[in-house]
Amino acid sequence: MTEALHPEDFEAGPDGRPDFIIKLGLMLPCTVEDVKQAYLAKVRSVHPDLGGSQSDFLELQAAFERATQYANFLAGRRKWLSAQIERYVEQEAALERIRGAGGTVREEHQDWLVREIGEDFAQVLDTVVEVRWNGPRVTDAELAWLVANRPIFAGLRVLDLSGAAVTDAAVQELFVFAALERLSLRGAPVTHHALELLQSLPNLTQIDLRDTRVGGFRLYFVRRNYPDLEILN
Numbered sequence: 001m002t003e004a005l006h007p008e009d010f011e012a013g014p015d016g017r018p019d020f021i022i023k024l025g026l027m028l029p030c031t032v033e034d035v036k037q038a039y040l041a042k043v044r045s046v047h048p049d050l051g052g053s054q055s056d057f058l059e060l061q062a063a064f065e066r067a068t069q070y071a072n073f074l075a076g077r078r079k080w081l082s083a084q085i086e087r088y089v090e091q092e093a094a095l096e097r098i099r100g101a102g103g104t105v106r107e108e109h110q111d112w113l114v115r116e117i118g119e120d121f122a123q124v125l126d127t128v129v130e131v132r133w134n135g136p137r138v139t140d141a142e143l144a145w146l147v148a149n150r151p152i153f154a155g156l157r158v159l160d161l162s163g164a165a166v167t168d169a170a171v172q173e174l175f176v177f178a179a180l181e182r183l184s185l186r187g188a189p190v191t192h193h194a195l196e197l198l199q200s201l202p203n204l205t206q207i208d209l210r211d212t213r214v215g216g217f218r219l220y221f222v223r224r225n226y227p228d229l230e231i232l233n
Contacts (some may be wrong), residue, residue: 025042032072036068068103069172090152105188130157130159144173157181166188171197172197180204186211
């Protein structure tokens, strides 16, 4: 039995087809049923019982096994991509809400996905890494919506809420975004109570507290407890 295939086994020839697909006379894309039918059509001419040679038959048999695994791999990949496309549609709808309310977002490609599945499909799997949603129109309701949609923003590294009309309680709920590296609350009417979320953000390197209600006495303790955190005030 042929060993299970891995992505590195799928090296394509000049026309984009692996050698075992060429051996069966198939074009891409192909299904498991296509592989089966191509094999049955060719086996009649190479089977030793029907006048063919043993070596040709064994080569065809090996090509059939590998092509079957290859078709199964592609079917699994298509199913996986289909699920990701559904996620992409949901993500784009969420980002449009932010953009429609005057915010901006930044997404990043995953380099390994570009190599594996190509530029076009990799776009479907873009990760949201930055959201800038500023001004008094951004309230607790918007933060609650962000939290409710946390799977979409799981990779968020930068969140800028400058000037947002948000409360301490709403800001505390942002602890779910554990990947955050920079958070701006500049101009938001928050107090030191909002900073309770810091203990749940291990990757945070900078927080902007300028023009907030966090006093100097409280900032002293924050700096003492989080010496590696850059605090803008």
